[in-house]
Amino acid sequence: MTKAVHRVESLLRGMILGHQMGQWSERRWWGQRLPGEEAAQTAIGPEALQGQLEVLIKNPPAITTPGWPPTCFVDTVPHILGLGMEYARQNSMLSPEQFRDFMLGAREWLLPQGVQRSCLELMAEGMNPRISGLYAASVVSGCWVAWPAGIYWAVHADDAYEEGVKLCRTLNGGDIVELTGALAAAISQAILPRASWDCVKAAMLRKLEKRNESAFRLLRDAIQTAENCSGTQELLAYLRAPEFFASTCTVDCDWMQSFYSAAACLGYAFVHQMDWAAFLCLLLEAADSRFAAMIGASLYAAVNGYDWGVGWDEALDAVHHQELEAYLSACGPMLASRAARERRVAREIYTLTAGCRTAEEAAETELYDRILAGLLAGTAANVMGSPVEDRSYGWIAAHYGVVTEILDAKRIDTEDDAAMLIMWIETILNCQGRIYPEDLADTFLQKMNPKKFYYDSQHGLDVLKKGLKPHACGHWNVVTGSALMGCDGVGMYHVGDPFTAGRDGLELAYQYQRGFDVHAAAMLCAATAQALRRDATVENVIAAALDAAPREPLCLFDHLEKRDARAYFQEVLDAVEGYRDVLEVRQILYDRFLSYNGQDPWEVIALTLAIFKVANGDVWQCMVGGTNIGRDSDTIACQTALLSACMGGMASVPDYVLTLYEEKSLRQYKALAAELTALICKKAAGAQAAAAALQ
Incomplete structure (x- = not known):
């Protein structure tokens, strides 16, 4: 990791240089003076910059606005390095809750700027961090999370983009959210050995085009215009024109122009191979906030190195030196650990696929066999449980004895659980990789027939059509367990990686659910990822599910006291310990673990884990047990059978189940399984290459 960490150091030293000089730029544009100055500086040239730089870096001027006390946002660097250390401590990507807890815990020494401060207060008052910034203003200062997010996801530009977005939108709204993702993506590429401006620029623009077309066009056009400018005065005239400022922000705040200016100045600097003094002058002249200099100087240093002379180095060493060294020391082990996890998962995939490259090759692999088994068994079990859904097991016994x-085999192509699973998998295939709420929302809008789903899913689609951001739509839905339908596809994609499967399942579920339902989806995604491993057992599949359960007690609809999910589900499992008859445990589960409604995810997960445990990996027993327990029988039967079939493969699926499928349906499931398996192989190859790139 030595080379990668060296590039990280270059990136961060450039960021600190830009920050320290950017503070001076802010003071200058705001008409303030340094002690001893007769008037505010109005023009900067390389000679003046060289003469003042060391002094200004060591003693950045406090920012004050006439008539106001100090605004308390003098220093952004501790935010960036502090969050970087949090990534190292967690040794993983951060959830919105982890980011919230970091920010709330650091309130005494981190003082976020106005918009972010308001959103942090909302989170302190209890608002979910995914929606705390939903309607906040777009201010460029929100982009600070891009540095630690981009560094953690070095190599993986798309993951870096989404990480930046996920964190930024807890504290901000508007275009800066997607622009922060674009910056994180650029950083993830800039710190790679042999990085070039072309690959950094491509990473900055790629996902932005899909997520925020207007911001993409403005950023792309600014870069292209700058790259075609013949001199700095031509570029400055373009960037400082009133109409350019107006195009960057919908409110009367000029700072958003700084982001676009930074990208434009980078384009110009790389074309003209500017030296550092001239480049800093350009950055400081172009924009009115420190963030242009921070963005520009950090990416320029990462790609070109920081050959700016001993004087600048000595001045930089006097500011934030200890914090920077601590983060750099933690950065190598953090990146090495991430790469090791990716290699381990890739090796696991290779053992199941022999490194197949095409869907045709994939259809001959063990992983394909197990994914197909899960799809077919889960769908058939869904159909088996559907006619007795919402009935009690007593009613079922009175009318059918034992089903x-x-x-009703005709339901095989119409059941909602199966239809949702297909939509999730098709989303993964369309995106050719990891998916996010926006991707799932696109599929819903294009393909979802609302009449085939329960009213909560219909409402989720309605809210989406009204223009609410996909990651927020589920917050105003009724909790019914509907996020459990379809989520297994994410577990399949993340075979061998229950942690990431659980994290992704949770975030995706917020697209149309909330409350414990999103955690239930996380648990089943994690369980599915574990069930596809060669060493999968009933015990470690259940352990993976419990590990994805929330660590903090949660509120319940029908109880005053909060509930510890892990302790509760362990109690469920203990209650059925030693039983081997799925019908025998029905009364035990009814007596102790029913919720106010059969679709409540607390109950669905409790009964699913219990039946799965008692059936001990037997697909048919899962189908019988899940069906005859009633309540949300179709989902319980589906989930238990799917997990067991993923463990046992096609050999574990009863012949009777396969006779239910018409040739057309069977071809569809086989094609889905083959394409998904081939994509998983592609992911494994990419993970190996990414790990090698970090060396």
Whole structure:
């Protein structure tokens, strides 16, 4: 990791240089004076910059606005390095909750600027961090999270983009959210050995084009215009024109121009191979906030190195030296650990696929066999449980005795659980990789027939059509367990990586659910990822599910006291310990673990884990047990059978189940399984290459 960490050091030293000089730029534009100055500086040239730089870096001027006390946002660097250390401590990507806890815990020494301060207060008052910034203003200062997010996701530009977005939108709204993702993506590429401006620029623009077309066009055009300018005065005239300022922000705040200016100045600097003094002058002249200099100087230093002379180095060493060294020391082990996890998962995938490259090759692999088994068994079990959904097991016993056959085989192509699973998998295939709420929302808008789903899913689609951001739509829905339908596809994609499967399942579920339902989806995604491993057992699949359960007690609809999910589900499992008859445990589960409604995810997960444990990996027993327990029988039967079939492969699926499928349906599931398996192989190859790139 030595080379990568060296590039990280270059990036961060450039960021600190830009920050220290950018503070001076802010003071200058705001008409302030340094002690001893007769008037505010109005023009900067390389000679003047060289003469003042060391002094200004060591003693950045406090920012004050006439008539106001100090605004308390003199220094952004501790935010960046502090969050970087949090990534190192967690040794993983951060959830919105972890970021919230970091910010709230650091309130005494981190003082975020106005918009972010308001959003932090909302989180302190209890608002979910995913929506605390939903309607906040777009201010460029929100982009600070891009540095630690981009560094953690070095190599993986798309993941860096989404990480930046996920954190930024807890504290900000508007275009800066997607622009922060674009910056994180650029950083993830800039710190790679042999990085070039072309690859950094491509990473900055790639996902932005898909997520925020207007911001993409403005950023792309600014870069292209700058790259075609013949001199700095031509570029400055373009960037400082009133109409350019107006195009960057919908409120009367000029700072958003700084982001676009930074990218434009970078384009010009790389074309003209500017020296550092001239480049800093350009950055400081072009924009009115420190963030242009921070963005520009950090990316320029990462790609070109920081050959700016001993004087600048000595001045930089006097500011934030200890914090920077501590983060750099933690950065190498953090990146090495991430790469090791990716290599381990890739090796696991290779053992199941022999490194297949095409869907045709994939169809001959063990992973394909197990994914196909999960799809077919889960869908058939869904159909088996559907006719007795919402009935009690007593009612089922009175009318059917024990249901041991599929009562209505025509449902095989219409059941909601199966339809949702197909939509999730098709989203993964369309995106050719990891998916996010925006991707799932696109599929819903294009393909979802609301009449085939329960009213909560219909409402989620309605809210989406009204223009609410996808990651927020589920916050105003009724909790029914509907996020459990379809989520297994994410677990399949993340085979061998239950942690990431759980994290992704949770975030995706917020697209149309909330409350414990999103955690239930996380648990089943993690369980599916574990079930596809070669060493999968009933015990470690259940352990993966419990590990993805929330660590903090949660509120319940029908109880005054909060509930510890892990302790509760362990109690469920303990209650059925030693039983081997899925019908025998029904009364035990009814007596102790029913919720106010059969679709409540607390109950669905409790009964799913219990039946899965008692069935001990037997697909047919899962189908019988899940069906005859009633309540949300179709989902319980589906999930238990799917997990067992993923463990056992096609050999574990009863022949009777396969006779239910018409040739057209069977071809569809086989194609889905083959394409998904081939994509998983592609992911494994990419993970190996990414790990090698960090060396």
